[in-house]
Amino acid sequence: MPLSLRPLAAATLALTLAATAQASGTTVFADSFEDGSVADWSISKTNNITVPQVILRTDSVASGNGALWTFFDAPGGGTGAGTVRASHAFNAPVAADYTLTLWARSAPCSGCVMSYQVLVDGNLLTTTHAPNAFESRSFLLTSLSAGEHTLTLGMHTTGASSGRFQATFDDVRITTLAPVPEPASIALLLAGLGVVGATARRRAAA
Ligand SMILES: [Ca+2]
Secondary structure: OOHHHHHHHHHHHHHHHHHHHOOOOEEEEEEOOOOOOOOOOEEEEOOOOOOOEEEEEOOOOOOOOOEEEEEEEEOOOOOEEEEEEEEEEEEEOOOEEEEEEEEEEEOOOOOOOEEEEEEEOOEEEEEEOOEOOOEEEEEEEEEEOOEEEEEEEEEEEEEEOOEEEEEEEEEEEEEEOOOOOOHHHHHHHHHHHHHHHHHHHHHHHO
């Protein structure tokens, strides 16, 4: 190996070792709703819903003592189809495939269909009718770009007459198996590249 390539090889090896250490998977977002608040989730809704609710649920959870509850109460006479959603930002540290897992359920609906919905960056991943029973779901987020993204969870009904229209979520987690370099290994890489640059400058000067 030419002498000038050795520092670069060392830097590459350092990065590879750092990457290998992270290969067991990295969680970039998780919420099990056990901290007693969902105030960090923002609310959105369709125009016909007057009182959207995104609150902590404690009486029906998939695990622990809290879950995210999206719902509205329709007055008698109905509001038609409606949606209430909760959104939260998450950061993807590297461009890669990510996995979103969660538990969700909706509720029965007489004369209509009530579903839970999952969206990432506004793209609908599913609309699922799951009356009365939590189900475990997993979604592959393919080729997510590095940077900030938005996770949205909510309920949708095809037609609300009167009563409560709802969906509940728990144990939300986003992970990736892609190497996510820690700041220390990034510094090591930059230091390695600095050595390469210094070596090249010395050779150019010689
Ligand atoms: Ca929980």
